Amino acid sequence: MPAAPVRPFILSPEASIDTRLVHRTHRKDVLPTGITKLDDRHYTVSTRWPADHRRFTDEQGNFLPSLVIESIRQAVILVAHDGLGVPLGHQFLVSAAHHRVDPNRLLAPEAPARLDLDVSIHDLKHRRGVPSSLEARVVLRVDGEIIGTGGGDCSVMTAEVYRRLRRGRTETAWTAALAAPLPAPVPVHSVGRTHDCDVALAPGDEPGHWLLRADVSNELMFDHPNDHMPAMVLLDAAQQAAHIVFEGRPFLPSSCVVSCSRYVEFDSPCTVRADLKEEAGRGYVLSVTGHQGGEQVFEILFRGLSEVR
The missing domain is CATH 3.10.129.10 (Hotdog Thioesterase)
Structure with a gap:
């Protein structure tokens, strides 16, 4: 046949x-x-x-x-x-x-x-x-x-x-996010962006720590109503944290792993932390984590060589 x-x-x-x-x-x-x-x-x-x-x-x-x-x-x-x-x-x-x-x-x-x-x-x-x-x-x-x-x-x-899983947030979270005040972003060029509305980080309390922010009116990041922070916004924040950590050096990872353990909600502060480990001749590992309500809610791991090309 x-x-x-x-x-x-x-x-x-x-x-x-x-x-x-x-x-x-x-x-x-x-x-x-x-x-x-x-x-x-x-x-x-x-x-x-x-x-x-x-x-x-x-x-x-x-x-x-x-x-x-x-x-x-x-x-x-x-x-x-x-x-x-x-x-x-x-x-x-x-x-x-x-x-x-x-x-x-x-x-x-x-x-x-x-x-x-x-x-x-x-x-x-x-x-x-x-x-x-x-x-x-x-x-x-x-x-x-x-x-x-x-x-x-x-x-x-x-x-x-x-809807049952989200316990009512599907009906209320987006409207509340639109009305909530948005913290001021870190300087736009410090995260490699050109528009303030694309910046996903606000200043934190100490070096290597930021607050997650997202302009929900920005259609590039939120092209439809949502009841939580999309994983791609978390990845935006992680890449921007990497841009700060690398301080002008090229950020060109060879791998990326995104792990989400809980929904990241709009109505509670989410702290973003970055931890860079470099080994001479062996490249680097950059871990960017999000913490909300006292728990880790996501981790994004980047691995790469110190020099590319």
Whole structure:
């Protein structure tokens, strides 16, 4: 019996992906351009990296680690909806996401504009016929060449279950966040940004400590109402803390691991801390953690070499 042909969901690399399939509102923030099903557990997601997206590039035009994580996030959500049959409106709870990539491939002007993400699904569980949890493993390819890997773990739930889990915050948290006073940011250029509204840190009480801040009116960081700080905002804050810690030296990590143990709420201060460990000739490890209500709520680990290129 001949093998079943590969079925492309979207043939053209310029095709439009429905923004809802990657949980984005604005077209400019949608990174995938197409998806091809290889089999029930394997897909290829063609992706475009925009060189002029100020959230994902530094002052020199290099791509930030957050672009790799966001590409993986969107690719996995697209596969879950379009390939695995998760209905629109279901909520995704990401407990961990990671990537390892050659940092030289993120440097302007040679950084790729287009790449393919090969997504394989593992440890897939269902509830009432709908995926309820999964592990995704991702390989990043440019013109067939592997430039990195990544993946993550997530749970999937209906909107009803999510509302019960959040105990009323889905109805009140966003309105309260819009009305809450926003602490003044650290100087915009100290974190490698160009707009105050993109700064995710406010001054803390001691060196290496800051307060998490997020301008919820900034559509780049919050493109739709939310009831907690999105993981990508936490990653923004971690990258900005790294920019301060590295004091003008290039921050070009080869890997990033995002681990979230609890939702980070809008209505309670969250302290961000950075701890850099460097070993001569062996690179560095930078741990950025968030603490809220006396507990650690997230950790983002960056690893890299002291010199790149």
